[in-house]
Amino acid sequence: DLLPGGAGYTKLVRDNLETVLDETERLLYECTCESSCYSCIRHYSNNFLHSSLDRLLAYALLKHLRTGSIPALTPQESQGVLSPLIDLLRLQDYKTLQNEVRDGVNVPLIIRRPSGAEVWVQAHHPLVDELLIPSPVRKAAEAAFVEFCSLDAFMLRHDLPKAFSKLQL
Secondary structure, rough: OOOHHHHHHHHHHOOOOHHHHHHHHHHHHHOOOOOOOOOOOOHHHHHHHHHHHHHHHHHHHHHHHOOOOOOOOHHHHHHHHHHHHHHHHHHHHOOEEEEEEEEEEEOOOEOOOOOOOOOEEEEEEOOOOOOOOOOHHHHHHHHHOEEEEEEEEEHHHHHHHHHHHHHHO
């Protein structure tokens, strides 16, 4: 934009940054697509990334940058991203339990190994380091000497085989 004959958008954005960010936030939040579309963040120049684009992730990042809020998954979002994993586990003949209360804590997903041993699983927001956020499920699993795994919601949505392999079943 700084080259001779540039369109001048850099100066316009700088002079109207709050308005641009407000509109970007509104666009990302109000779009009704599942992950991305040409109405929100897809365009021809990023077509090789379309399968990885996620408007909700972009929205969470923008909101964090503007307000400092720590992104987190709602219980409904957690169940939504764990659902395909649960289907895959059942196809592989693993017994699964959802939203079981163990030691006073709601565990989003419990996987029973053939030996009877359990793996407690939760999903976490992809912008947050799983080890830096307090997790009642992790704490309860450690106290009960039960295997625990926290899976990144982005990985669950976009790379289910990798999420499955992280379980080390």
